[in-house]
Amino acid sequence: MPKPDTAAALAAVDKHFDEFVEELQQLCRIRSRRQEPEQMEATAEFIAGSVRRWGGEAEIIPWEQSYPYVLAEVPGEGDKALLHFTHYDVEVEPAGDDADWISPPYAAEIHDGRLYARGVADDKGVVMSRIHAAAAWKLAGLTPPVTNRIIFEGKKWLHSPGLGSFVQAHADRLASDAALWENSWLDGEDRLLLKLAEKGVLYLRLTAQTLPRDLTSQNTALLPAATARLAAALAQLQQPDGTVTIPGFADDARPPTDEERALLEKVAFDGDFLRKRAQVDRFTGDLDDQGAAVAIRTVPTLTVAGFAGGDMRDDVTLGIPSTASAKLEIRLVPGQDPDRVLGCIRDHLAATGFGDLRIEVMATSRPNLTDHRDPFVALVADAARRVYGTEPVIEPYTQWIGNQGVIADLPIVGVGVSRADSGVDGPNENIRLDDYKAGIKHVIEVMAALAVAE
Secondary structure, eight states: OOOOOOHHHHHHHHHTHHHHHHHHHHHHTSOOOTTOHHHHHHHHHHHHHHHHHTTOEEEEEEETTEEEEEEEEEOOSSSOEEEEEEEOOOOSSOOOOGGGOSSOTTTOEEETTEEEOTTIIIIIHHHHHHHHHHHHHHHTTOOOSSEEEEEEEEESSTTOTTHHHHHHHTHHHHOOSEEEESOOEEOTTSOBEEEOEEBEEEEEEEEEEOSSSOBOGGGTTTSOOHHHHHHHHHHTTBOTTSOBOOTTTTTTOOOOOHHHHHHHTTSOOOHHHHHHHHTOSSOGGGOOHHHHHHHHHHSOEEEEEEEEESOOSSSOOOOBOSEEEEEEEEEEOTTOOHHHHHHHHHHHHHHTTOTTSEEEEEEEEOOEEOOTTSHHHHHHHHHHHHHHSSOOEEESSOSOBOOGGGSOSSOEEEOOSEETTSOTTSTTOEEEHHHHHHHHHHHHHHHHHHHTOO
């Protein structure tokens, strides 16, 4: 088929943009916080209603370990299908103080060309941009050139434990030629970042128990404290600067190629901002900004995310802690297998005399990587050039953790509608309306190009 003419669909975006923005505001006024089940269900209902309003099909599907999924389809011409992944829950990370907002976080007000709302950048702007991109073809009196299939996820847990089983159960309804992920933005030079990877995660709880119950500390010379034992075990896992010392930990980590390193060098990294925010003068290992930009994306890490044990009341207490626990967040890079890494940790603890520690797996996901040479990446990049008028930045590795690897063996490219200064998950989270319009148009151009791709 000849390449579809996008002119009418792009013109429909301009003509109906105020209507699109109003609908986005309506979605942003729903408090889709994981702590509020009724609001999460109301959000799913709103999204399904929007898809149907614009001529698509949508089903709300309750699912294990998750709030309801919305599975949508907007039929298109030809035999090509484009899969979109988005999520509708907000406050993915600590959200800060509501009092710091210039307008209430769920008022969804517009100030100086920006829409301010909790979750508008992550991820409600993307949610509605995919719906509105398909709607633009309909509003122009046309059928979309490809079938659009969309997963709208409402997470109960950050690591999306229900996503894998959901995808497996609905594989026939998700079958597609390529996928657009939700995680990306424009940098300070108006360049769209095309994100091609996500780190995996292995989240553990380690527990040491040395006594049946806490006993008086007059016996410390005779009895072991769980806090001391756990601290000693953690010291076997990494050096004080965070360097992991577990044998075999990174053996299967895929090193970036020379081409990928060259691409990473083009990704903006504001080292001064991070050093100022962290109130440090230098990065670990004295990395310069270029080295830091590569390390943050390609080095697997282990973080002791929490440590608990003993009596921490504001009083003088006399006791030997009988139990202590720590949470470990391990970020995995492409090539690493969480089960193999878990085995390395178990073996190392046993070899160093800490085989008695209890290990609980709290979360796991596999890292994923799309080859930057995949034709779909070039297609998405070319569409970005037409819409934004700038050269997009291809980011072959990212520092973000996720679960995209369960989707399918598809090329997956992350594109979004926000910016590096959008304040994701913090006070005054916002997107620029111009970026929202461009994001819709970019997806339209991707649809048209995919329709004729070989």
